Amino acid sequence: MTNSFGEFAKAKMFLVIGSNMTEAHPVAATFLKNAVQNGAGLIVIDPRRHKLVEFAQTHLPLKVGSDIALLNGIMHVLIKENLYDKQFVESFCTGFDELKATVMRYTPEAAGEISGIEPEMIVKVARELASIKPVMVCYTLGITEHTCGKNNVMSVANLQMLLGNMGVECGGVNPLRGQNNVQGACDMGALPNVFPGYQAVGDINARKKFETAWQVTNLPAHNGLMIPQMMDGLVNGKVRGFYIFGENLANTEPDIHKVEHELSSAEFLVVQDIFENETTRFAHVVFPAAAWSENDGTFTNSERRVSRVRTASPPPGYAQPNWWIFKQIAKRMGHNWKSDSAQELWDNEISVLAPNLGGVKYYRIEDDGLQWPCPTINHPGTPILHTNGRFTSGKGNFAPVEWTPPAEVPDEEYPFVLSTGRRLYHYHTRTQTGRCDGLNEMLGEETADISIGDAYKMGIKQDEYIKVRSRRGEVRVKARVTPEMPDGMVWMAFHFREGNSNWLTNPAFDPNTLTAEYKACAVAVEKISA
């Protein structure tokens, strides 16, 4: 996020796109609802009529995967009607002419044709967005989990730069991160192309720096593989040893049949986790790890805030902290690492090596955490990025993007579009929430959400078991007939093994980020004849 949760309650206007905040980020949603109760405007762009729509002045139920067309359409109106922030664009941005050339082709009519939104609504929303300053844009995986995910993100950024809403309080581009520490795992360099602190592995100076710090030579210079490439590698033999730490890939990756084939092809698979799960079934060695609240450490939230995690209980049996396990393997391969606690790792290594975290030390984050960039010990942290038009790379660059359809679109055989996500009472594959008293009682099985119209047409009753099929697989699952859903769409989660949406999802990936298209594939819905 460029901005912070603390600004939500004060904001004047929100645009929420591809984010079912009340279920996936419930506490963030409370601050947004507070703002709306105090008079802030809210525009929701989402195929589903989810809870937040009750609070919205305008809801644009776009077709799944048509975000770029719609956003380009809105920008078209902003430029054509001269509603954009000329001063901001001239002073702080480059590439306006290119953006203009692209969005000029997305007339409200053209954008409306693709997105299923009335052209008048597109004009209305553009005017609404221009009428109030600043507008805070929030999005979640509805934007990123598409084959055009990266372009979706750029499109959102284009809109906010055009409106001059960057670098100001209560504005900005704010992706709410899915996992508690996905921000942190990126910051720590658990990525194939960067060291901790986003220092490129291809940069000789960065490599020198880490070679000195880690007292090694010849750190590899070429980027490594991303998860889908690793999975391919398991099958074609390029990846012989695979180490999975804390992810239940067998249920979370698209197309479970394919994933399980890949995992079962692994020559040597090490899994480190707190429970046996669908993925440990394929492991050759399993390491038992300490869980949340069984060791000290830090998490970094969506607003870049590094906060402390503390110990409440000892780990069970012989389970050990994850960092300890990695250290033991290093030792057995000839490397004696010094740091012997999470605090030593942070204070003596991470904060020393990642410039943006230089000022974050354990003693400074006893209470509220610190938001990076926080380069020095006296730095108060940075709640808002890019203030006064200062973008990381000089000026903000408009990167015009063209709309592309999802990799798989409905056809005669598979006439529905399936989109997926998370529900309030569970978290991902339920390895944790499924073992908490009460949460299963609130939600005990997977459902397929369908519209009232479709249910009526097919004679499907509430809670009736139906079959949902895609080119990859099929599931038997309870129908949840709800006014949240538009006709022609099915929505499912991946909390349960049975009825898991990933039996159906399409392993098609964004060409740049290799993020899978969890949000769109084609399925058929069938009544199970009695």
Next chain:
Amino acid sequence: MNQNRIVINGHTCDFDQGETILDVATRHNIYIPTLCHLKGSTPTGACRICVVEVQGRNDLVASCATPASNQMIIKTESPKVITYRKAILGLMLASGNHNCAIGSSKEESWTEFQIATLNNDYSEDLCPAWGDCELQNLAYRYQVVGRQNSHFGEAQSEESSSSMIAPEINNPFIIRDSSRCILCGRCVAACNEVQVNRAIDFGYRGNESKIIAGADDSLRHSDCVFCGQCVQVCPVGALVEKKALGHGRPWETEKIRTTCPYCGVGCQQLLHVKDNKIVKVTGVEDGSPNKGRLCVKGRFGYDFIYSKERLKTPLIRENGELRPASWDEALNLVAQKFTQIIQESGSDALAGVSCARSINEDSYQMQKLFRAVFKTNNIDHCART
């Protein structure tokens, strides 16, 4: 001259325009009791326990709802105020099943009563909020015994207290006992103004007045999403956490601040820990980013760590089955196998996926293992989901 000054109990205090008397007092560390007041939401003035005396005014004013104005001279604990507060407390104690104050013999002192209660801590009838109740604290502070005029006291002696209004227990998280509700309305504010879930409200009128969920249904059949914010703000024992019941009184638990393990909001939690076990979780009041708020997962999703199914020992696959192994055996096997693969096929024949749920230090350590020891950049995590 002398702009924005008021005098509270003889101390001169400055104030900002718009601050209430209570705000000013709190900022100057002057205690005024409150019950219905909930920081950040609209004052209702419902309970009147926060009344103070303002020189030149005959009536007592509710400090939580009265803005400070220049030159006010205020007394927070005058005899008049105390008499008034005692009367309110007496009425509150009498209006419900407040058996902490009426549960023992007639003329006993508070001290004896406390000892008696401690000896009988897990008795079914004892209020679960015992020791964590603002009404109880105030009754003690002002030495009000609930027995007088208590029709509930009578009921208590004749039949069991549970026969009055059965508590609502048909959901896994929250016990709702209207017989202990003092109608302060904090839960209503928490649900409607803080969390904005609009599940509960005041219902009916006069003597019939009570807090209702939906159209006077159970929480389970209302819009309730079990965020538990109402429980966190309830000053008495009318709303309590079901999962925490019988697992320790507040003075027995250590409070440990930490960060929620679920979504990317990163809410700050207070773990209530007894004998190395989390028994309850609350939000850290005023902590960033969540300002005391939590959702159902953050508040009630903590006990997975105590599951019997936890992995407790390393496992090695042998003849198709995973069997327990020692750390040494398992670590040696992995180190040896990885070394062999590197020798035979090069460093890039290894790949790893880190965890976006675990601590930063773990992800740092894993990428360091891959880069510095294995010499490959094949390290990733589900960064884009």
